[in-house]
Amino acid sequence: MALEGIDASKEGTDWTADEVAVLVGSYFLMLAEERAGRDYNKSEYRRSVIAAIGRKPGSIERKLQNVSAVLDEIGVPWIQGYKPLPHYQDALVAVVEQQLLLHPELFMDAAAGPLRIPNEDGILVAAPAFLNSDPESRPAAIRRLVGKFDPAARDACNRDLGKAGEEFVVGFERRRLERAGRDDLAREVRWVSDLDGDGYGYDVKSFETDGQQRLLEIKTTCGNERTPFWMTRRECDVAAEQGDMYRIRRVFHFRNEVKMFDIVPPLDAALRLTPTAFMAAPR
Numbered sequence: 001m002a003l004e005g006i007d008a009s010k011e012g013t014d015w016t017a018d019e020v021a022v023l024v025g026s027y028f029l030m031l032a033e034e035r036a037g038r039d040y041n042k043s044e045y046r047r048s049v050i051a052a053i054g055r056k057p058g059s060i061e062r063k064l065q066n067v068s069a070v071l072d073e074i075g076v077p078w079i080q081g082y083k084p085l086p087h088y089q090d091a092l093v094a095v096v097e098q099q100l101l102l103h104p105e106l107f108m109d110a111a112a113g114p115l116r117i118p119n120e121d122g123i124l125v126a127a128p129a130f131l132n133s134d135p136e137s138r139p140a141a142i143r144r145l146v147g148k149f150d151p152a153a154r155d156a157c158n159r160d161l162g163k164a165g166e167e168f169v170v171g172f173e174r175r176r177l178e179r180a181g182r183d184d185l186a187r188e189v190r191w192v193s194d195l196d197g198d199g200y201g202y203d204v205k206s207f208e209t210d211g212q213q214r215l216l217e218i219k220t221t222c223g224n225e226r227t228p229f230w231m232t233r234r235e236c237d238v239a240a241e242q243g244d245m246y247r248i249r250r251v252f253h254f255r256n257e258v259k260m261f262d263i264v265p266p267l268d269a270a271l272r273l274t275p276t277a278f279m280a281a282p283r
Contacts, residue, residue, distance in 0.1 A: 005047075007054030015063070017091060019053040023060065024095045027067045028103060031079055035106065042081065063092070070096045073142055075151030075223030076106055077255035084224070090141035097145055107154060123172065127250075127261040127270060128225045152228040155221045165220025165251045166193060166203050168258070173206040173216075180209040201238025202246065215242055216262075220251040225261065227252065231273075239265045 015023075026049050033040040049060055065085035068078035070093055078084060100106065155161060170191045177186035185207040190196075193203040202215040215238070219229040229250070239246045248263040263270045 005050045005054060006056055010054055011056065015055075015089075015091075017095075019055065020063075020092055020095050022052045023049055023063050024067055024092070024099055027064055027079065027082075028099045031106070032103070034079055035077075066092055067096060070142070070145070072224050073151075074100075074146055074149040075155060075221050075227055076100070076149075077222045080256065090139060093139075093141040093145055097148070100149065107149070120172070120175070123259050125259050125261050127263055130270065151221060151223045152230050155219075155223075155227075156230040161220055161222070161254065162218070163194070165254060166191060166218045168220075168254075169204055169216060169218050169249055169251065169260070173204065177207065177209065182207070182209055185209070185211065199234065201232075201234045204249075213245055215246050216249045217247070218249050218251060220254055222254045222256070223252060225250065225252045225259070230276075231267075236267065236273075239267050 026045050030040060030042065030045050046057060046060055049055075050057065053060075055063075061082075062085055064079075064082045066088035068082045069084035069086050069088055071078045072084040170189060173189045174186040177183070177189065188205075188207065190205040191203070192200055192205055201217065203218045204216040206214045206216055208214060217235055217239075219231075221227045221229065231248075235248075239248070243265055246265055248267070249260055250263060251258060251260040253259055267273065
């Protein structure tokens with residue numbers, strides 16, 4: 001039985017530019033509702049897209065997930081329920097870029113609102129496997145988009161996001177130690193960057209359950225686990241000096257079921273370190 005509004009002749013055909021524009025526009029309307037904290041009905045939006053373009057619900061669902069995947073590349077929180085699905089076309093990237101230019105507010109409030117934490121036991125995960133691929137090998141359209149809306153630069157400049165991530169880690173560390181029966185150590189967890197100031201090369205002092213000290217430099221993003229981040233010379237130096245005591249705590253998907261992992265020195269064993277700036281002074 002044919003579904004109402006479905007054009008069977010479109011099955012297996014490429015999406016047209018107009019169809020992509022309708023779908024991406026609908027996605028951003030839903031995203032605006034979600035970011036504003038308003039209730040909305042995904043099914044109603046999906047039915048309106050079906051009526052407009054005649055594609056099957058499954059095809060529309062996958063394309064909506066493709067939009068989430070593009071947003072994930074640049075660290076913009078995506079719609080809950082539309083988990084990122086890769087393998088999107090350049091045409092989709094271009095339409096998403098147009099919508100982002102129309103909605104700069106999407107970059108403004110990444111630290112606002114409650115975190116989605118389904119299970120705190122599963123938040124601290126293993127670091128992603130090292131890839132030997134070159135980031136420059138990605139399609140030109142997504143490289144251009146990432147360059148234009150540079151998530152590493154935005155994260156580094158977003159003090160609210162950075163502070164929210166640090167506060168979250170402090171709370172997480174205290175609760176982790178309390179659950180292990182180490183209330184004494186939980187009380188000693190210190191938010192160094194907030195209480196003592198920046199410049200130490202780490203943000204939080206915490207502990208293993210056996211009392212071994214950990215120095216945590218917190219790097220927070222709304223993007224995925226492979227979103228690049230900036231490091232200072234001071235952070236790199238302290239990581240080398242402190243060795244196994246030091247950790248980079250990478251907090252990712254901060255607005256979409258937050259997770260995090262630790263990076264242990266030597267940093268160049270787990271990170272692709274790329275110099276991007278020079279300190280200059282007149283001779």
